[in-house]
Amino acid sequence: MSDIEIKRGLKDVYFATSEASFIDGNIGKLLYRGYNIDDMARNSTFEETVYLLLFGKLPTAKELLDFDAQLRANRTLPREVLQVIEIVQASHPMDVLRTGCSALGCLEPESATRDQHQVADRLLAAFPSMLLYWYQFHAGGKRIETETDDPSMAAHFLHLLSGKPADEMRIRALDASFILYAEHEFNASTFAARITASTLADFYSAITSGIGTLRGPLHGGANEEAMALIERFQTPDEAEAGLMDMLARKQLVMGFGHRVYKNYDPRARIIKQVADQVFEVTGKDPMLNIALELERIALEDDYFVKRRLYPNVDFYSGIMYEAMGFKPEMFTVLFAIPRTAGWLAQWQEMLTDPEQKIARPRQVWIGHDTRPFVPIEQRGTGVVTR
Amino acid sequence: MSDIEIKRGLKDVYFATSEASFIDGNIGKLLYRGYNIDDMARNSTFEETVYLLLFGKLPTAKELLDFDAQLRANRTLPREVLQVIEIVQASHPMDVLRTGCSALGCLEPESATRDQHQVADRLLAAFPSMLLYWYQFHAGGKRIETETDDPSMAAHFLHLLSGKPADEMRIRALDASFILYAEHEFNASTFAARITASTLADFYSAITSGIGTLRGPLHGGANEEAMALIERFQTPDEAEAGLMDMLARKQLVMGFGHRVYKNYDPRARIIKQVADQVFEVTGKDPMLNIALELERIALEDDYFVKRRLYPNVDFYSGIMYEAMGFKPEMFTVLFAIPRTAGWLAQWQEMLTDPEQKIARPRQVWIGHDTRPFVPIEQRGTGVVTR
Numbered sequence: 001m002s003d004i005e006i007k008r009g010l011k012d013v014y015f016a017t018s019e020a021s022f023i024d025g026n027i028g029k030l031l032y033r034g035y036n037i038d039d040m041a042r043n044s045t046f047e048e049t050v051y052l053l054l055f056g057k058l059p060t061a062k063e064l065l066d067f068d069a070q071l072r073a074n075r076t077l078p079r080e081v082l083q084v085i086e087i088v089q090a091s092h093p094m095d096v097l098r099t100g101c102s103a104l105g106c107l108e109p110e111s112a113t114r115d116q117h118q119v120a121d122r123l124l125a126a127f128p129s130m131l132l133y134w135y136q137f138h139a140g141g142k143r144i145e146t147e148t149d150d151p152s153m154a155a156h157f158l159h160l161l162s163g164k165p166a167d168e169m170r171i172r173a174l175d176a177s178f179i180l181y182a183e184h185e186f187n188a189s190t191f192a193a194r195i196t197a198s199t200l201a202d203f204y205s206a207i208t209s210g211i212g213t214l215r216g217p218l219h220g221g222a223n224e225e226a227m228a229l230i231e232r233f234q235t236p237d238e239a240e241a242g243l244m245d246m247l248a249r250k251q252l253v254m255g256f257g258h259r260v261y262k263n264y265d266p267r268a269r270i271i272k273q274v275a276d277q278v279f280e281v282t283g284k285d286p287m288l289n290i291a292l293e294l295e296r297i298a299l300e301d302d303y304f305v306k307r308r309l310y311p312n313v314d315f316y317s318g319i320m321y322e323a324m325g326f327k328p329e330m331f332t333v334l335f336a337i338p339r340t341a342g343w344l345a346q347w348q349e350m351l352t353d354p355e356q357k358i359a360r361p362r363q364v365w366i367g368h369d370t371r372p373f374v375p376i377e378q379r380g381t382g383v384v385t386r
Numbered sequence: 387m388s389d390i391e392i393k394r395g396l397k398d399v400y401f402a403t404s405e406a407s408f409i410d411g412n413i414g415k416l417l418y419r420g421y422n423i424d425d426m427a428r429n430s431t432f433e434e435t436v437y438l439l440l441f442g443k444l445p446t447a448k449e450l451l452d453f454d455a456q457l458r459a460n461r462t463l464p465r466e467v468l469q470v471i472e473i474v475q476a477s478h479p480m481d482v483l484r485t486g487c488s489a490l491g492c493l494e495p496e497s498a499t500r501d502q503h504q505v506a507d508r509l510l511a512a513f514p515s516m517l518l519y520w521y522q523f524h525a526g527g528k529r530i531e532t533e534t535d536d537p538s539m540a541a542h543f544l545h546l547l548s549g550k551p552a553d554e555m556r557i558r559a560l561d562a563s564f565i566l567y568a569e570h571e572f573n574a575s576t577f578a579a580r581i582t583a584s585t586l587a588d589f590y591s592a593i594t595s596g597i598g599t600l601r602g603p604l605h606g607g608a609n610e611e612a613m614a615l616i617e618r619f620q621t622p623d624e625a626e627a628g629l630m631d632m633l634a635r636k637q638l639v640m641g642f643g644h645r646v647y648k649n650y651d652p653r654a655r656i657i658k659q660v661a662d663q664v665f666e667v668t669g670k671d672p673m674l675n676i677a678l679e680l681e682r683i684a685l686e687d688d689y690f691v692k693r694r695l696y697p698n699v700d701f702y703s704g705i706m707y708e709a710m711g712f713k714p715e716m717f718t719v720l721f722a723i724p725r726t727a728g729w730l731a732q733w734q735e736m737l738t739d740p741e742q743k744i745a746r747p748r749q750v751w752i753g754h755d756t757r758p759f760v761p762i763e764q765r766g767t768g769v770v771t772r
Contacts, residue, residue, distance in 0.1 A: 199602025216585025
């Protein structure tokens, strides 16, 4: 077995071809179907980005109008899904989203009259309604109407959050963060969705896998964990001391560094600019000062600089979302909702790739050699040891 | 890019070590932690098999007694999960199971007072109750009590199905099929559960991924598809003609052949013997005669024999379950429930492997080169083309 190399985390294993996004970690470059992430965040909208990811081209004005209308028409949830959300409301919102997605798959399954594209539109439009319905019911027992006239998903989202139409700055900031989170090659959640799709399972199953996988603290949970780190400290001095202490103990510090970017994560640079604009309007609170102190250390301290542990996109999105009024427990869902676009795009790729096969990697057996079965009477007496 | 090899389906990629099960496809051998599948199916019970997979050893009499009691104590579902099942009842039972699992994760999340082993016992014991509650409510509007005194999961299962304690032959047959389906290296659903676990997501998320992945017709859906094939024909002659026609069209015939067994699948040999005992009691109906004709062709016809397209475990389990009174749409769940043991065992392995990393394979980019963003006014007029 000595010549067998175990590919932990599937590092450097090429799994499939893709046309969705491209990362060059050495120079901090991210493309969505050939378009630079900077251009997209600056000039595009989330809806346009979704269209691009799903159809491979930027939409014409007419196409975008139709697509927007299609998404808007899908915002209302079936009564049954609302009931399910109410039943499981005292849970982490990622668990609620996972359950709501699965339940929607029961109620509106794929069929001859409901094709992939309709399901895609449905889930994209339904998730914000799902999360905000949960939030308002759980926080205040309110059963809100999830249909609004807001033109964009970001505006719809903020409208349902505060109960009134949001200002342009907040809409633009949320929209930009959605664009940045939309797609990112074969990260773990997208990969999980692809594995599920490899058995020709339905779309809801694939997205449910994506949500469950994104939920982990090493993946989508990172922005919530970064916020938890910030909340641990009362003052900037305490933050500095605390961070150094964590480093001394070699603890993993969430919100800093990124596996695929050897250089700066381009999304972090963009979201930092967007966040700064948000802070100008919302003002700086004590928590933000702590975050900025952590940022300063990460950008200046030798330990961080050498290991390229710069503040990442999750660090900035966390503090920005907090300033905009989102609770930390909602952060991961704010990642999951836009990433649904990437899951969708790659699920389509998986289904239409004629060379794709059901996933079945190999294991290295380190267990027992063949041994004879021993009747229970001959196993001695023992106690449960867990 | 010419030196890059894409590992479709991750064929021959070693992903991790495992001690759970071992397959030697060349000689048709399957071990559970060193014990031969033939020995297990003949001498063990499903509960004992689960204990073996989770704890790495066969239990002593006392340990098995405690473990059985622990599972029995977990059969009753929270009222909220029953409500969710009622809400989504008009769905495929795999969708119901996926949703029920996710909902249970909302209601009974992992916590400091509810550890992995408790969650494992809970899910194993809860799934049969979930499926049968669904079945009885959906089929006849009955809200059944899901607690029984039956000593085994198989007995409990059949009791809830027919409303009365089952005979020994049926219990033993279902139990044997559960043993055979419990664990099978890195099949797609187990692998999906491992990917979800790689982000340190919770257990319910991992199992939800497993269920969604098993749902696909190329994986767990195979036994249902095999039954659908059998049901297509009225007579053995029709079956022969139909099968030959499918081969001429090079269609995939579900229920025949298996990816990892170059030789005979040992599980198929065992389940065939068990099924024969069932047929002796239930008698042979016209459908069984068609199945036996298909089996005869697969074992005798040159085309099948050369390609090793022998009837597989799903073929025999399908006709056996049918004879025992299960509806074909329940077949995949009858696979998912015992496989939960394997998902559990491997989820534990994933969490306790200190070298394990979050999954992130690579892609081969075949998309657009970097291109400049084009403002929407300059994109011309167009229509939505899907």
